[in-house]
Amino acid sequence: MAADPTDSRDETPADPDPDPVVTTPYGAVRGRHENGIAVFRGIPYAAPPFGARRFRPPVPPEPWDGVRDAGAFGPTPPKPPYSEAFARYLSDPVVPGDDCLNLNVWTPEPGPAARLPVLVWLHGGALTRGSSTVPVYDGRNFARDGIVFVSISYRLGVEGYGLFPDAPANPGLRDQLAALEWVHRSIRAFGGDPDRVTLAGQSAGAISAGVLIAAPQARGLFRRAVLQSGPPEAFERDKVRRMVRRMATRLKIPATAEAFAAVDRDLLLRTQADVGRLSSPVLGGPAFGIVVDGDLVPRDPLQALIDGDAAPGVDLLLGWTRDEYRLWLVPGGLTERVDRLGPVALAGAMARCRCGHEVPRGYRVLHPGAGTAEIVGQMVTDRLLRLPLHQLAEARPGASYVYEFAWPSLRPGLGACHALELGFVFDTGETAESAKLAGGGAPQELADAMHGAWTRFVATGDPGWEAWSAAHPVRIFGGVDSGRYAGDGVAHEADGVPREADAVAREVDTVACEVDGMSYTAYGPRDRELALWPAEAAVAARGEPVDETAVPSVLPGKVPRSTELRSAVRRLRRPGEVKGR
Numbered sequence: 001m002a003a004d005p006t007d008s009r010d011e012t013p014a015d016p017d018p019d020p021v022v023t024t025p026y027g028a029v030r031g032r033h034e035n036g037i038a039v040f041r042g043i044p045y046a047a048p049p050f051g052a053r054r055f056r057p058p059v060p061p062e063p064w065d066g067v068r069d070a071g072a073f074g075p076t077p078p079k080p081p082y083s084e085a086f087a088r089y090l091s092d093p094v095v096p097g098d099d100c101l102n103l104n105v106w107t108p109e110p111g112p113a114a115r116l117p118v119l120v121w122l123h124g125g126a127l128t129r130g131s132s133t134v135p136v137y138d139g140r141n142f143a144r145d146g147i148v149f150v151s152i153s154y155r156l157g158v159e160g161y162g163l164f165p166d167a168p169a170n171p172g173l174r175d176q177l178a179a180l181e182w183v184h185r186s187i188r189a190f191g192g193d194p195d196r197v198t199l200a201g202q203s204a205g206a207i208s209a210g211v212l213i214a215a216p217q218a219r220g221l222f223r224r225a226v227l228q229s230g231p232p233e234a235f236e237r238d239k240v241r242r243m244v245r246r247m248a249t250r251l252k253i254p255a256t257a258e259a260f261a262a263v264d265r266d267l268l269l270r271t272q273a274d275v276g277r278l279s280s281p282v283l284g285g286p287a288f289g290i291v292v293d294g295d296l297v298p299r300d301p302l303q304a305l306i307d308g309d310a311a312p313g314v315d316l317l318l319g320w321t322r323d324e325y326r327l328w329l330v331p332g333g334l335t336e337r338v339d340r341l342g343p344v345a346l347a348g349a350m351a352r353c354r355c356g357h358e359v360p361r362g363y364r365v366l367h368p369g370a371g372t373a374e375i376v377g378q379m380v381t382d383r384l385l386r387l388p389l390h391q392l393a394e395a396r397p398g399a400s401y402v403y404e405f406a407w408p409s410l411r412p413g414l415g416a417c418h419a420l421e422l423g424f425v426f427d428t429g430e431t432a433e434s435a436k437l438a439g440g441g442a443p444q445e446l447a448d449a450m451h452g453a454w455t456r457f458v459a460t461g462d463p464g465w466e467a468w469s470a471a472h473p474v475r476i477f478g479g480v481d482s483g484r485y486a487g488d489g490v491a492h493e494a495d496g497v498p499r500e501a502d503a504v505a506r507e508v509d510t511v512a513c514e515v516d517g518m519s520y521t522a523y524g525p526r527d528r529e530l531a532l533w534p535a536e537a538a539v540a541a542r543g544e545p546v547d548e549t550a551v552p553s554v555l556p557g558k559v560p561r562s563t564e565l566r567s568a569v570r571r572l573r574r575p576g577e578v579k580g581r
Contacts (some may be wrong), residue, residue: 036144038190077160154172349542
């Protein structure tokens with residue numbers, strides 16, 4: 001008997017959870033459902049930056065027919081591996097391939113009707129390492145909490161930030177801008193609202209985000225920004241040129257984009273790693289960085305934001321970790337060497353910070369029990385990071401929220417170091433990669449508090465504590481149970497400075513502001529240290545000219561010469577020279 005065409009009993013049942021498919025301006029992509037979240041990985045936002053496109057601004061990807069699979073991470077940009085010492089603490093996966101200008105999307109509800117807030121993430125890594133594939137940056141928990149999360153990869157090192165006479169500057173920053181433009185055009189199809197985008201980053205990613213806040217070409221592409229341990233910053237052009245010239249000397253080629261483009265990619269990476277091995281935030285040295293280019297970066301970005309010339313209406317969440325410098329010093333054993341060198345190390349720090357003896361003397365008064373490494377580390381951190389972020393908040397009262405991460409790692413010596421907060425912000429503390437920095441058994445309550453604050457800020461613009469004002473409110477995460485840092489400036493007797501009546505009152509306010517046992521609000525916790533630096537200090541730290549007669553309180557006498565800095569750095573880098581001291 002012929003089958004009844006209306007009888008559906010013989011039909012294959014429909015897949016109850018088919019792979020999600022979304023159409024972008026360049027073609028359709030197929031993602032995966034993972035624990036109720038739609039995940040799309042490795043979506044190209046620009047064409048591969050090689051061949052004729054090497055060292056050039058990004059161009060759109062070639063459209064594709066059919067449905068492109070987006071189930072796996074795309075290739076990572078060329079980068080050297082971390083040294084063995086740093087690899088014990090930081091993970092940096094490598095995915096081979098040329099199509100490295102790609103991004104990933106986690107969304108709880110793909111489709112144009114959802115109109116959910118969006119978070120775009122720029123990874124850190126000193127503009128030479130890192131990518132969107134690092135497991136700590138998994139966006140599933142932001143998506144779980146109603147956020148469309150986007151992470152991007154961009155060109156690094158000499159490929160992204162080399163300065164050449166025959167190529168435009170800042171191609172890596174231009175990659176980030178291209179990704180933001182892709183988000184603006186495409187994110188509605190993934191369930192996001194292009195009018196509610198938050199741009200966020202940590203370390204070099206925060207520096208990049210800060211520069212993009214000030215970039216005229218990025219205006220309208222995001223509504224809020226998060227700067228974690230990185231201020232808006234433009235490098236001195238000659239510092240970047242020196243890095244390129246040193247590489248060219250090693251390679252025996254001209255310092256031009258044309259000549260560098262002809263060099264084998266792996267050889268270029270090895271040369272870059274060798275030339276840059278002496279660079280560090282504490283010790284300085286030639287490095288890759290964003291520069292003023294008269295186009296995407298028309299002027300110093302921090303000054304543009306302080307002057308109010310850029311990013312009107314953009315809300316800011318910004319802050320730092322208590323012991324940023326420990327990640328820069330501990331892995332290579334520099335902490336002990338700095339302590340042994342004593343005055344020599346302080347001379348190097350003064351040269352790095354371009355200050356006189358009054359500044360380290362002031363830190364000694366505020367922290368009489370601190371060793372040389374702590375004094376040097378906190379000085380450099382304040383000068384290069386906290387001071388400019390403070391200035392940025394001061395320029396935007398009522399629209400800025402400031403935090404400090406104070407929970408100390410369970411790994412010996414790290415304290416509340418640079419990058420430690422990431423596993424808590426992403427609520428990915430259960431990953432082995434987070435445990436590399438935090439150790440086993442990091443408190444979930446702290447992740448709940450910090451991830452919740454970031455989620456609220458992305459969704460509403462209010463993370464849950466007071467906006468910046470003349471009272472200088474700072475939300476301290478992880479400092480309640482672990483003990484407050486002796487230098488936080490909040491009504492301490494142990495720091496050697498007399499308690500003041502207003503400090504006592506602030507401590508009462510602090511207790512009243514405790515919310516969940518893992519965070520509290522302090523008022524002016526870094527004010528006394530930052531008062532040691534005049535407003536001109538942030539300009540001097542970036543390598544711009546300083547009128548020494550205008551800042552006699554900081555530059556009253558002999559400033560350490562560059563030769564002193566080079567000598568101090570050499571002695572720090574050669575452990576044999578400090579034996580017996």
